Amino acid sequence: MLSELIAALLSPPRLAAVRFATYRPDSGEPSQEAALRALTGPVADFRAPRLFIGRGVRRLRRLLRNVYAEEYRKLYEQIYAGDTAVTALNDIVDVLLATDGVDRTAVESEAASPRSTVQARTESLADNVLITG
Numbered sequence: 001m002l003s004e005l006i007a008a009l010l011s012p013p014r015l016a017a018v019r020f021a022t023y024r025p026d027s028g029e030p031s032q033e034a035a036l037r038a039l040t041g042p043v044a045d046f047r048a049p050r051l052f053i054g055r056g057v058r059r060l061r062r063l064l065r066n067v068y069a070e071e072y073r074k075l076y077e078q079i080y081a082g083d084t085a086v087t088a089l090n091d092i093v094d095v096l097l098a099t100d101g102v103d104r105t106a107v108e109s110e111a112a113s114p115r116s117t118v119q120a121r122t123e124s125l126a127d128n129v130l131i132t133g
Helices: 001-010 028-045 048-082 084-096 104-125
Strands: none
Touching: 028 048, 028 104, 048 104, 084 104
């Protein structure tokens, strides 16, 4: 049951071809526009000089690594460091356990693996100086 809920959170196959260039953020959700700018702005503004393409490629790679690291840090803070992932998982389990006729043992058993994964990921990221600063 829990594995079905988690599987439902994955992106559907129809989104496999979606690209930043075709994405239109919801005007009612400013964070979508900010995320799109953060991930495409520096890349879109980058113009490598033709004579110095090697240096330009290295600069682009460094820029992309920095953008990726910064966004990953933000994600870590929002999801792992603040226990959001654990809380969300616990909330899902609580809802399932409140459902009539549910097998409590089965729900807790299925929840053990995602809990373990979230805990391991949290600890791993906390030990990563690149992520936590």
